[in-house]
């Protein structure tokens with residue numbers, strides 16, 4: 001089986017079997033429905049003769065609409081307003097970020113930011129509502145999550161954003177400075193406080209002891225995410241937020257339960273941090289106390 005056929009066969013396989021709490025139950029039912037739809041696709045593909053499967057895989061990759069129109073309609077059957085997640089629990093006036101649950105988004109239509117609309121709305125709303133002023137980010141890629149943090153905090157905030165720059169070269173074949181120049185121009189235009197740091201998060205220094213928020217979305221190996229958590233996650237103030245992307249899977253994107261998920265399980269079991277909320281693939285941990 002060639003690589004395209006293999007990718008198609010594992011498509012959607014990573015939906016977690018979690019025992020959800022009440023808040024996550026509608027989302028979990030949605031994931032189960034998605035899993036059924038994707039399971040049917042996978043079964044059909046698995047029973048095709050291998051030459052036909054290779055041909056189908058090639059056709060689908062050449063014409064993504066063939067996939068999107070068939071799978072997209074199946075994925076979009078379940079959402080109901082009564083089950084729309086209100087991640088930030090609004091009490092008064094609804095803000096735009098409270099409406100994020102109206103939308104569907106996935107890696108198939110990610111733009112500048114590598115996260116779902118719901119995740120970005122949560123990050124923006126969280127820093128805005130908690131009055132956060134300082135944040136460390138590991139993994140900025142094209143600067144989308146950096147802007148979400150910085151814009152949420154406003155001009156009084158500062159984001160220290162660390163990135164190795166390896167993805168720019170690997171995926172786009174460009175110098176990472178090209179992406180950083182665009183991020184720099186954007187934050188200057190809107191008077192936002194962002195320090196772009198190029199380096200390996202396992203060794204680079206950041207000159208700040210305590211921050212309100214740490215967003216970890218860099219090296220997704222266990223050693224990498226553990227190091228980011230130890231070096232930067234622990235700098236979060238008591239009641240501050242550590243946000244880890246890719247801790248949980250969804251129907252379309254394989255996550256990292258063996259590394260990011262494992263770290264979340266370990267630090268919550270130790271009692272130092274508690275899991276406040278799961279927002280799509282993102283884990284929001286709150287530091288229980290100083291130490």
Ligand SMILES: C[S@@+](CC[C@H](N)C(=O)[O-])C[C@H]1O[C@@H](n2cnc3c(N)ncnc32)[C@H](O)[C@@H]1O
Pocket residue numbers: 112113114115138139140141142143144145162163164165166167168199200201202217218219220224
């Ligand atoms: C998934 S992308 C980040 C996406 C971004 N947070 C967003 O939502 O748009 C991961 C980034 O982490 C960076 N990265 C990977 N390993 C790293 C390391 N050891 N130190 C710093 N950055 C790293 C990569 O260069 C890449 O830009």
